Amino acid sequence: MSAFESETFSIRAMTAGDLASVVDLERRCHVNPWSKQLFEEELSRHQSAVDLLWQSERLVGYICYWRICDELHILNVAVDPAFRRRGLGRLLLSHALKCGCARGCERAILEVRAGNSGAISLYQAFDFTLIGRRDRYYPDGEDALVMERKIACD
Numbered sequence: 785m786s787a788f789e790s791e792t793f794s795i796r797a798m799t800a801g802d803l804a805s806v807v808d809l810e811r812r813c814h815v816n817p818w819s820k821q822l823f824e825e826e827l828s829r830h831q832s833a834v835d836l837l838w839q840s841e842r843l844v845g846y847i848c849y850w851r852i853c854d855e856l857h858i859l860n861v862a863v864d865p866a867f868r869r870r871g872l873g874r875l876l877l878s879h880a881l882k883c884g885c886a887r888g889c890e891r892a893i894l895e896v897r898a899g900n901s902g903a904i905s906l907y908q909a910f911d912f913t914l915i916g917r918r919d920r921y922y923p924d925g926e927d928a929l930v931m932e933r934k935i936a937c938d
């Protein structure tokens with residue numbers, strides 16, 4: 785049975801009142817987590833969206849993306865380790881692509897750590913393809929892969 789048949793999930797935009805929960809989840813999901821200040825900056829950027837995935841009152845994931853002209857930039861996506869491999873990463877990515885489509889975005893682009901095989905598999909499942917590599921892009925020296933896909937609204 786999929787997560788969606790057995791449980792109720794909802795997505796809503798982040799507000800300042802969610803900062804502590806989001807920063808806590810971020811720390812549990814990333815090697816170099818974003819700071820509270822960085823999330824605050826995202827809240828104040830008009831082109832940015834941080835959308836949160838909830839199971840009832842529990843924050844289980846989020847996705848951050850920018851809409852810039854006809855491009856959707858996916859900056860961050862994370863799912864609580866206890867909720868992984870249940871389709872929630874897919875749900876968040878689908879949501880962002882739909883929002884991009886509604887805003888007239890024609891392509892989606894993202895960077896991912898070259899060694900993050902789980903995330904790369906997720907993006908490949910969404911037809912993202914490799915378009916570049918940024919050497920030693922991350923603070924710890926890891927390369928970034930640049931991936932892109934067209935957004936076809938249906």
Ligand SMILES: CC(C)(COP(=O)(O)OP(=O)(O)OC[C@H]1O[C@@H](n2cnc3c(N)ncnc32)[C@H](O)[C@@H]1OP(=O)(O)O)[C@@H](O)C(=O)NCCC(=O)NCCS
Pocket residue numbers: 813814859860861862863864867868869870871872873874875896897900901902903905906907909
């Ligand atoms: C990447 C991440 C968001 C995926 O979330 P998730 O909810 O587990 O993903 P889903 O269950 O929707 O997976 C969808 C598909 O992606 C692929 N996938 C996801 N995680 C994978 C993993 N660890 N290994 C291999 N494939 C994986 C699979 O094809 C999977 O389909 P399947 O389960 O039917 O095989 C989650 O692992 C995470 O939060 N990681 C830490 C943060 C991070 O690295 N974010 C991405 C960079 S910003």
